[in-house]
Amino acid sequence: xxxxxxxxxxxxxxxxxxxxxxxxxxxxxxxxxxxxxxxxxxxxxxxxxxxxxxxxxxxxxxxxxxxxxxxxxxxxxxxxxxxxxxxxxxxxxxxxxxxxxxxxxxxxxxxxxxxxxxxxxxxxxxxxxxxxxxxxxxxxxxxxxxxxxxxxxxxxxxxxxxxxxxxxxxxxxxxx
Amino acid sequence: xxxxxxxxxxxxxxxxxxxxxxxxxxxxxxxxxxxxxxxxxxxxxxxxxxxxxxxxxxxxxxxxxxxxxxxxxxxxxxxxxxxxxxxxxxxxxxxxxxxxxxxxxxxxxxxxxxxxxxxxxxxxxxxxxxxxxxxxxxxxxxxxxxxxxxxxxxxxxxxxxxxxxxxxxxxxxxxxxxxxxxxxxxxxxxxxxxxxxxxxxx
Numbered sequence: 001x002x003x004x005x006x007x008x009x010x011x012x013x014x015x016x017x018x019x020x021x022x023x024x025x026x027x028x029x030x031x032x033x034x035x036x037x038x039x040x041x042x043x044x045x046x047x048x049x050x051x052x053x054x055x056x057x058x059x060x061x062x063x064x065x066x067x068x069x070x071x072x073x074x075x076x077x078x079x080x081x082x083x084x085x086x087x088x089x090x091x092x093x094x095x096x097x098x099x100x101x102x103x104x105x106x107x108x109x110x111x112x113x114x115x116x117x118x119x120x121x122x123x124x125x126x127x128x129x130x131x132x133x134x135x136x137x138x139x140x141x142x143x144x145x146x147x148x149x150x151x152x153x154x155x156x157x158x159x160x161x162x163x164x165x166x167x168x169x170x171x172x173x174x175x176x
Numbered sequence: 177x178x179x180x181x182x183x184x185x186x187x188x189x190x191x192x193x194x195x196x197x198x199x200x201x202x203x204x205x206x207x208x209x210x211x212x213x214x215x216x217x218x219x220x221x222x223x224x225x226x227x228x229x230x231x232x233x234x235x236x237x238x239x240x241x242x243x244x245x246x247x248x249x250x251x252x253x254x255x256x257x258x259x260x261x262x263x264x265x266x267x268x269x270x271x272x273x274x275x276x277x278x279x280x281x282x283x284x285x286x287x288x289x290x291x292x293x294x295x296x297x298x299x300x301x302x303x304x305x306x307x308x309x310x311x312x313x314x315x316x317x318x319x320x321x322x323x324x325x326x327x328x329x330x331x332x333x334x335x336x337x338x339x340x341x342x343x344x345x346x347x348x349x350x351x352x353x354x355x356x357x358x359x360x361x362x363x364x365x366x367x368x369x370x371x372x373x374x375x376x377x378x
Contacts, residue, residue: 025234051234051263054255058227062259065197065231068216068364070373073231091221096361160377 007114007145007172009152011040014103014174017152018048023072023101026050027059031078033105036176038076056085063100064092074156075100078107079129082167086136093165094136101159102167103152104129114172118142133167140167177337178313180273180280181205184244186313187271188212190320193239194269195232195367199225200246201280201338202273213370216363219356223252226260226270233265236371240267240324247274247295248287254298260329261303268329270299273336281339282350299331306330 014037026048030038041050053059056077063073077085082104093100106118108125121127133140139158141151152168159166184205187196191212198206199218206215218225229243250256250272260268276290296307305327310316316334323330343350368375 027231049234051230051259053227053259055253057224058230058253058256058259061221061224061227062231062234064364065228065233066235067231068228068367069195069232069235070368070371071231071235088221088224091224091360095357096364098361098364163377 002111002114004173005146005175008175009143009146009149009170010175011036013146013149014152015040015046015048017149017156018074019046021072021153021156023074023156024048025063025066025071025073026076027053027062027066027073028076029053029056029059029078029081031076031081031105031170032107033078033170033173034076034103036174039176056081057088060085060088060092060100064096064098067098073101074103076103076105078105079125080107082129083132089136089138089165093138097163099159099163100165101156102165103155103170104167105170106172109171115144118169118171129169136165138165138167140169142169142171144171178311178316178334179338180275180336181208182313183271183273183316183334183336184209186317186320187242187244190324191240191242194242195229195236195239196242196244197225197229197232198244200249200273201275202244202246202271204281206244213366216367217359219360220352221360222249223256225249226256227253229268229270230256230260230263230265232367233268234263237265237267240269241265242269242271244271244273247272247276247290247293248278250295251288251293257299257302257304257331261299264303264305264329266328269324270304270329270331272331272333274333275336275338277338279341279343282341283343284338284341295333296331304329304331307332309333309335311335
């Protein structure tokens with residue numbers, strides 16, 4: 001029996017962190033692990049507008065345009081979506097020095113790997129993410145449970161301070 | 177036949193305080209016109225202009241955003257038409273400079289579907305609020321003020337010609353400059369400065 005609460009961070013924790021960071025836009029191709037967060041953000045009371053895109057490239061580019069206009073965006077995608085958007089990450093985050101705050105769900109992670117090292121996942125989809133980020137020289141923080149909640153803001157601030165991409169890796173379904 | 181430079185001259189004349197996101201041939205044309213600090217070239221990032229423009233339009237609703245796209249570039253992220261229409265920025269003007277080829281003036285390779293894709297119909301079906309097509313600079317000049325005063329997001333296809341290819345036996349290669357890889361970031365930072373964005377981490 002999986003004790004989900006042990007590995008999940010509630011959506012409300014994300015929303016509160018977003019507000020403290022001044023995040024006013026989400027750009028996204030929605031992620032299965034982040035459904036609770038996507039649903040929470042639909043509530044207009046939070047004042048955070050979601051822009052749904054048809055590809056992760058667009059989510060990254062729209063976030064960069066928002067940055068150019070002086071707004072603060074988080075890019076919510078899943079691991080395979082991040083893989084699909086690498087050229088936009090390269091162009092805008094790395095070559096152009098645009099701060100990009102990624103929240104990347106570890107889609108496909110087997111429950112047997114929860115609480116263990118994602119690098120030991122039997123799924124290539126999961127275990128290739130961190131080595132890829134290392135290759136791209138993108139700093140990242142794991143979110144493996146409630147004790148890691150402060151990593152949401154750490155990753156956000158890192159993206160701003162380094163003027164480039166930084167990522168939060170969501171290891172399990174966000175809690176409702 | 178009108179050329180990309182003709183189109184960009186018209187846009188430069190009417191832009192006022194609009195932010196311009198240009199790419200591909202339009203970038204080369206704007207580079208031949210007087211510099212404007214509210215212009216950003218989407219390069220090298222084929223396909224990204226419309227979405228960068230979308231973000232700018234959502235961030236700065238008080239001013240117009242012109243996206244000056246290319247046909248092959250738009251095709252690369254065609255779903256972006258839907259994302260723009262869904263977000264529905266009323267200050268977003270999407271100009272498509274359609275010459276039907278890629279590497280215009282360099283290699284002149286046919287764009288997929290160049291002979292039969294109906295771009296305004298695609299934009300209309302996606303949900304753009306106004307769609308136009310122009311084949312002469314005179315018609316475009318006569319209509320631009322009305323377009324900019326009308327409904328948006330708007331999509332304006334401009335059918336243009338192209339120069340002969342420069343690459344060949346006598347000129348077999350061109351080198352990319354370093355600036356080609358750094359200008360987009362520099363121009364984004366300049367736009368932020370022009371818009372008065374306060375840098376938290378200068």
